Amino acid sequence: MNIHFDAAYSQLLSRTASGLVVRSPRGDILATKAVIHSNISSPFAAEALVGMQAVRLGVIMGLNTCEIIGDSRTAIKKCQSTERDKSVIGAIISNIQDAMSFFQEIKFHCISREENMLAHVIAREALKNGEGYYLENSIEEQVRLEMERRRIDCPNK
Numbered sequence: 001m002n003i004h005f006d007a008a009y010s011q012l013l014s015r016t017a018s019g020l021v022v023r024s025p026r027g028d029i030l031a032t033k034a035v036i037h038s039n040i041s042s043p044f045a046a047e048a049l050v051g052m053q054a055v056r057l058g059v060i061m062g063l064n065t066c067e068i069i070g071d072s073r074t075a076i077k078k079c080q081s082t083e084r085d086k087s088v089i090g091a092i093i094s095n096i097q098d099a100m101s102f103f104q105e106i107k108f109h110c111i112s113r114e115e116n117m118l119a120h121v122i123a124r125e126a127l128k129n130g131e132g133y134y135l136e137n138s139i140e141e142q143v144r145l146e147m148e149r150r151r152i153d154c155p156n157k
Contacts, residue, residue, distance in 0.1 A: 001022060001065070003022050005018065005021075008123035016043075
């Protein structure tokens with residue numbers, strides 16, 4: 001299974017939204033999730049937080065193996081490291097590393113923003129609307145419309 005993640009950050013509101021997409025090996029959408037977070041200090045912290053949300057979602061879904069995929073190279077590299085992180089996001093990275101023990105196999109992979117557009121749009125729309133959600137085998141209607149507006153192929157599932 002693949003879990004794509006991205007964050008949208010508002011410095012003005014000191015708030016962020018997580019966008020998550022769970023896909024089967026064939027690419028079918030199994031779940032989408034948006035989470036709103038308050039009092040987030042930076043976009044860097046926001047990306048680490050949504051990475052943690054992705055790992056937690058894999059644990060909650062009972063996945064044995066998964067690939068966590070995002071477009072934040074720094075967050076991905078820190079998650080791949082076995083060293084304790086001493087940066088401002090060190091506690092979040094430590095939580096991610098601790099949760100990795102719940103999987104038989106877990107990998108982190110960095111992709112481009114274009115390849116991660118569905119997770120990006122989920123996060124942006126959630127931040128704009130101020131609402132989180134969890135949907136199985138589906139995407140939220142506003143997200144689907146935004147993907148169509150951007151002329152990006154989006155599964156109807």
